[in-house]
Amino acid sequence: MSFDRSIKIAPSILSADFANFGAEIQAIEAQGADWVHVDVMDGHFVPNLTFGPPAVKAFRPHVKTVMDVHLMITPVDPYIQAYADAGADILTAHIEAGPHTHRTLQAIRAAGMKAGVALNPGTPADAVEHLLDLTDLVCVMTVNPGFGGQKFIDMTSKVRKLRSMIGDRPIHIEIDGGVDPKTAPLVAAAGADVLVAGSAVFKGGSVENPDVYGANIQAVRNAADSAIS
Ligand code: DX5
Numbered sequence: 001m002s003f004d005r006s007i008k009i010a011p012s013i014l015s016a017d018f019a020n021f022g023a024e025i026q027a028i029e030a031q032g033a034d035w036v037h038v039d040v041m042d043g044h045f046v047p048n049l050t051f052g053p054p055a056v057k058a059f060r061p062h063v064k065t066v067m068d069v070h071l072m073i074t075p076v077d078p079y080i081q082a083y084a085d086a087g088a089d090i091l092t093a094h095i096e097a098g099p100h101t102h103r104t105l106q107a108i109r110a111a112g113m114k115a116g117v118a119l120n121p122g123t124p125a126d127a128v129e130h131l132l133d134l135t136d137l138v139c140v141m142t143v144n145p146g147f148g149g150q151k152f153i154d155m156t157s158k159v160r161k162l163r164s165m166i167g168d169r170p171i172h173i174e175i176d177g178g179v180d181p182k183t184a185p186l187v188a189a190a191g192a193d194v195l196v197a198g199s200a201v202f203k204g205g206s207v208e209n210p211d212v213y214g215a216n217i218q219a220v221r222n223a224a225d226s227a228i229s
Pocket residue numbers: 012014015037039070143144145146147148149150176177178179196197198199200
């Protein structure tokens with residue numbers, strides 16, 4: 001089967017109701033989410049704290065699609081097995097989180113997960129050149145990580161460069177931060193295929209009113225698809 005480069009929408013549950021994750025995950029999947037994006041923050045690599053492995057493990061039975069876990073933590077390596085045991089399908093580490101991303105990506109794959117590498121806005125595309133053969137996903141941050149609801153930073157030229165570096169290799173390009181129907185076409189046209197969206201998916205909806213999630217997901221998807229068709 002050929003590698004799936006079609007647009008995938010990955011809602012970030014950072015914008016969900018924190019008292020109701022199971023129902024929120026079920027609602028976004030029923031409303032068309034392709035993947036579920038889980039933002040792990042340590043209050044050290046980024047100035048915010050979110051989910052440890054037990055929380056991620058509790059999400060697992062609710063996720064029927066792909067659990068895409070974005071680690072904004074340092075160090076990474078001591079926690080890889082714990083996130084594998086928690087059921088992550090994809091585990092993404094930041095290249096800025098330590099000096100040995102090559103080793104980290106090998107360890108993530110050895111633990112049975114797909115390996116992702118994330119780049120902060122200030123980090124150039126070239127930084128991943130020698131990591132690509134160990135990588136299943138490159139996450140291009142379009143905000144400085146730490147919080148949902150921030151303004152999109154244009155990284156279109158970085159995405160284009162990565163897309164050409166990747167060529168035919170089976171590697172996803174994911175965009176994270178400030179994705180909405182206005183910004184999605186820019187990154188889709190540049191070659192991204194996975195769009196993380198927190199506030200743009202959850203705004204105005206709830207588990208009691210999930211159709212809003214569906215309309216929000218569809219709006220981002222349509223905007224992205226229209227830029228590549
Ligand atoms: C930022 C997180 C993002 C964030 C996206 O540190 O990695 O996944 O939740 O949220 P929005 O779409 O609201 O920018």
